[in-house]
Amino acid sequence: MQFGLETIGRRGVNFVRITGGLFVLLGRFIVSLKHAHKSFGLILEQLYVLGVKSLPLIVIISIFVGAVSAWQAAYQFKFIGAPLRLLGHAVGKAVVIELAPVLSAIVFAGRVGAGVAAELGTMKVTEQIDALESMGINPIRYLAMPRIIACVFMVPFLVVFANFIAIMGGLIVSVIGVDVSSETFLNGFKDSFQLKDFVNGLVKAAVFGLSIGLVGCYEGFAASGGAQGVGKATTTSVVISSVLILIFNFLFAVILFRV
Amino acid sequence: MADAFISIRDLFKGFGAQEVLSGVSLDINKGESVAIIGQSGCGKSVLLKHLIQLLEPDSGQVLIEGEDVTALHGRALVKLRSRVGMLFQSSALFDSLTVAENVGLGLKETEHLDDATIERTVREKLDMVGLGDILEKMPSQLSGGMRKRVGLARAIANNPEVLLYDEPTTGLDPITADLIDNMIVELNQKLNVTSIAVTHDMKSAFKIASRIIMLYQGKVEIDGSPEEIKNTTNPVVRQFIEGSSIGPVQVQ
Ligand SMILES: Nc1ncnc2c1ncn2[C@@H]1O[C@H](COP(=O)(O)OP(=O)(O)O)[C@@H](O)[C@H]1O
Numbered sequence: 001m002q003f004g005l006e007t008i009g010r011r012g013v014n015f016v017r018i019t020g021g022l023f024v025l026l027g028r029f030i031v032s033l034k035h036a037h038k039s040f041g042l043i044l045e046q047l048y049v050l051g052v053k054s055l056p057l058i059v060i061i062s063i064f065v066g067a068v069s070a071w072q073a074a075y076q077f078k079f080i081g082a083p084l085r086l087l088g089h090a091v092g093k094a095v096v097i098e099l100a101p102v103l104s105a106i107v108f109a110g111r112v113g114a115g116v117a118a119e120l121g122t123m124k125v126t127e128q129i130d131a132l133e134s135m136g137i138n139p140i141r142y143l144a145m146p147r148i149i150a151c152v153f154m155v156p157f158l159v160v161f162a163n164f165i166a167i168m169g170g171l172i173v174s175v176i177g178v179d180v181s182s183e184t185f186l187n188g189f190k191d192s193f194q195l196k197d198f199v200n201g202l203v204k205a206a207v208f209g210l211s212i213g214l215v216g217c218y219e220g221f222a223a224s225g226g227a228q229g230v231g232k233a234t235t236t237s238v239v240i241s242s243v244l245i246l247i248f249n250f251l252f253a254v255i256l257f258r259v
Numbered sequence: 260m261a262d263a264f265i266s267i268r269d270l271f272k273g274f275g276a277q278e279v280l281s282g283v284s285l286d287i288n289k290g291e292s293v294a295i296i297g298q299s300g301c302g303k304s305v306l307l308k309h310l311i312q313l314l315e316p317d318s319g320q321v322l323i324e325g326e327d328v329t330a331l332h333g334r335a336l337v338k339l340r341s342r343v344g345m346l347f348q349s350s351a352l353f354d355s356l357t358v359a360e361n362v363g364l365g366l367k368e369t370e371h372l373d374d375a376t377i378e379r380t381v382r383e384k385l386d387m388v389g390l391g392d393i394l395e396k397m398p399s400q401l402s403g404g405m406r407k408r409v410g411l412a413r414a415i416a417n418n419p420e421v422l423l424y425d426e427p428t429t430g431l432d433p434i435t436a437d438l439i440d441n442m443i444v445e446l447n448q449k450l451n452v453t454s455i456a457v458t459h460d461m462k463s464a465f466k467i468a469s470r471i472i473m474l475y476q477g478k479v480e481i482d483g484s485p486e487e488i489k490n491t492t493n494p495v496v497r498q499f500i501e502g503s504s505i506g507p508v509q510v511q
């Protein structure tokens with residue numbers, strides 16, 4: 001029992017430490033934006049490496065996300081006897097508000113957040129971060145800021161594609177599997193589409209991106225103790241950012257989409 | 260000695276419950292070549308890192324020309340770091356950058372020199388360590404000895420006044436180690452720097468240093484000329500320079 005309490009205590013201390021660390025990093029990130037012009041090349045590079053290169057993966061998951069949501073909606077419609085001409089409504093809303101932003105962000109956390117934590121963690125344990133500092137280069141400005149900026153801009157960028165591809169995926173399943181014409185599906189989608197939903201989805205995506213970037217950099221900089229430490233930083237970064245994404249997403253739902 | 264160039268005063272540093280430095284004090288004059296020796300894990304790297312605030316002490320001071328550098332920040336800290344070059348234990352080359360970019364990074368990012376000047380300086384520094392012909396190689400393509408030499412070139416890129424060498428010869432074969440030692444002796448003379456080398460390689464320490472300091476149990480155990488060290492009767496030091504596992508020093 002004592003052991004249990006101790007574990008809970010340690011977890012609590014960890015939680016406070018990480019939360020504090022993330023806020024400190026956020027502050028230092030904001031301060032470093034003053035020198036963003038000096039890191040222009042680095043920012044472009046990260047936009048490409050972290051963002052554009054994630055596009056194929058986002059395309060693939062989005063097709064299947066759209067496809068399964070159409071299938072699932074049709075299945076439920078059949079059960080409650082709702083008319084299938086509303087399929088475009090249901091798929092459109094689900095994709096634009098929830099599925100595209102959340103699933104893109106989680107996949108991005110797995111690919112990019114983990115990559116950032118591993119890269120910076122390796123640099124930390126091999127003294128490369130110390131070496132940067134010894135040369136008078138601020139690692140926040142040189143390493144973290146370009147990566148965090150790339151995450152903030154590229155998650156929304158990817159979500160735009162994810163929306164489009166997922167709707168296409170839904171359309172294909174509707175036409176082939178459920179026997180709803182493409183016209184009916186798209187009309188339903190158009191009727192239900194609100195710019196507000198789309199924009200809110202992108203705002204959420206930017207916040208998810210910020211969390212992924214901050215957590216990846218924080219865990220990377222905090223890594224210690226060789227290859228094992230880097231592995232731990234990588235896993236932890238994916239766990240923390242995925243949990244943050246889902247928590248923020250719920251808060252957004254409550255604030256932005258009142259029932 | 261108030262007028263020492265570098266003065267470390269009563270430095271304490273621990274990590275969690277483990278105390279690593281427990282009151283280190285030493286003075287280093289301008290132009291000296293000092294070797295700090297001691298067992299692995301005794302805090303040599305930790306001590307070195309305090310000189311450019313890669314670590315902050317729990318208490319104590321590090322004075323450079325009378326100014327406490329443990330509390331510097333912002334521009335003053337960047338300025339201090341530009342006066343000091345450091346060769347890291349693992350070389351710490353940036354593995355996403357070429358050799359030339361590694362050596363030139365500080366010149367580009369902190370000194371804001373133009374490309375032509377950077378290219379010329381990088382070539383000159385790499386020539387000094389005998390690697391003028393591998394500018395476009397990646398660090399992963401280099402041997403351990405070559406990585407150390409690139410690290411050396413990077414450390415001297417902006418003509419620092421102080422050079423810190425963290426185990427420059429550890430992990431190298433004896434011939435390459437000797438080459439690095441010679442290079443360090445040559446650089447120290449040619450660049451007219453103050454140098455501090457941390458090592459547990461006694462041969463290297465005797466070769467590159469005019470003064471040897473041994474750290475033991477978080478404190479300075481002995482501080483003297485190579486001759487004094489060779490002839491000391493201090494059992495701890497004797498055991499270390501003779502390389503014996505039998506004696507007062509416990510092996511953890
Ligand atoms: N950043 C750190 N966090 C925790 N412990 C550290 C850190 N740096 C060094 N130590 C510990 O301090 C001790 C001295 O390390 P170090 O100075 O690297 O030894 P060495 O004399 O071999 O260079 C070791 O026990 C090491 O584990």
Ligand SMILES: [Mg+2]
Pocket residue numbers: 303304305348425426
């Ligand atoms: Mg060391």
